Amino acid sequence: MRWINRKPGALLATVLATLPFLAVLLVYMIGSDMRLAVNPQDKLLPAPTTILATAERLLTEPDRRSGEILFWNDTFASLRRLALGVLIAATTALITGIGIGMLPYLRKSFAPFVSVVSMVPPLAILPVLFILLGLGEVSKVALIVIGITPFLIRDMSQRVIDLPSEQFVKAQTLGASSTAIALHVVLPQVLPRLIAAVRLSLGPAWLFLIAAEAIASDQGLGYRIFLVRRYLAMDVILTYVVWITLLAFLLDLALRLLSRRAFPWDGEAL
Amino acid sequence: MSYVTIKGLSKTYGKRTIIENIDVSVPKGQFVSIVGASGCGKTTFLRLLLAQEQPTRGEIHIDGAPMAREPGRDHGIVFQRYSVLPHQTVLNNLIAPRAFRSSFWGRLSRADRAEERAKARATLARIGLEHVADQYPADLSGGMLQRLAIAQALAGEPKILLLDEPFGALDPGTKIVMHDFLQELRDQSGMTIFMITHDLGEAFKLGDRVWAFDKPVWDATDPEKNAATITYDFDARDDGIPFQTLKERTHVLHAR
8 A cells, every 4th residue: 555545543633643753852861961970060951850940930930020920911912912913913914914905006106115014124123223212012913013014915905805805795785885895794704814914923923922922021021041051041941831831832723713613605625 | 477577689809790680588587597608608698787888789677777888786607616705704705795885885894794794695505605704716616606695695685696607616415405495495586587597397397488509590601600599588487388387177177
């Protein structure tokens, strides 16, 4: 039988899915063991038990100076920036995307502009944001917005253009105004596409968030990682990295479930 | 009495003329089947009739109204695919025409909504789709989808109904059922219908009149050179043999 036709069973599939994770963990443990055997004070690859102990300390023990648990403060601050940035970007993209996709006048004047703007490397204008908007929350949220909005707008307008023209003609023959078509034909059909696009842009959003926090901040997940880098605190960094990965994964999962629940008529979902 | 009048119609894209010299008139309630090879301007003709595009020359008037500049409520349309709204249930697809034309926002008031729902359910029962009222179009078979699409178009109360290969994707058995369905709807509504089809049998079975689109002159070296027009205008009533209805009482026939 050809390999392209062989499929694993349910149990084997689960095992296969866990295998890469276990492999990475194993490689890490071996490397960590080898380094610690040579030098017990080694800080580069702390033992998994050390990381777990650090994680427990980070999650439960309050900071001696402020009396607050910094880990949760960092998480809350970062998630707030991320949520604000993504919400603003998604709303802007939905409205402009539908406009550009539906109205030839808007398309002619803004589509080339958006595609040029989307080529500007957002990190390159981060200093501009810091100078113009200050080092507070606004500049960090603005970086996320500037970073992902052009992509979202382009995706949204393309999705609107991709809608079968038959639907537009049909709605017109049924007496719908442009507004009614936007609200009842286009909007419901691009909403699941918007969620899919937001899921794809969450990666870049995290990147911009951590970059902004690393450079100028006094709390946040990215800030903490870059702060403790100075002390080679790999145990703290790795705890934060795992936590960020978990948060990102859960956000993605939540959006996927939302899409499936809210749009039952929309079959496809990755 | 002419209901749809088409005078000197032609359409040119750049240097290529697709169709030209179309002069026809169609009385109210007539069923016109349109046949012809691919690339002979059937679809262009339909787009002009729909006012999706404007003719280069000539005029189209429906019920004496001035020429339409965009698709509107005079036109009912059923395409081969994508004819219903995929994100709305079957029932809501049937309410959509009333909702769309009710206001600028395309939304019905709560009271109207209940009333329209009841009406739509009655329509669904008549076209045999009552059991799938709350399902989405993706769950329906091809025949059911087209029945819904035709009912939706008629719910818009158009002056003419345009069908663009409506049964092209259906299996032969479903097609025959759909023919009966369409004929029944037509008898009830007295709608003026234009149907593009590749199925000659279907064209003659359903149509009162069959138009064949073709190019009067074919250029062997450049098949796209000449424009197409209506080359034949058959009277398809009485199985394609017109003037068979006896107008006078002949004693001969009754003698036996």
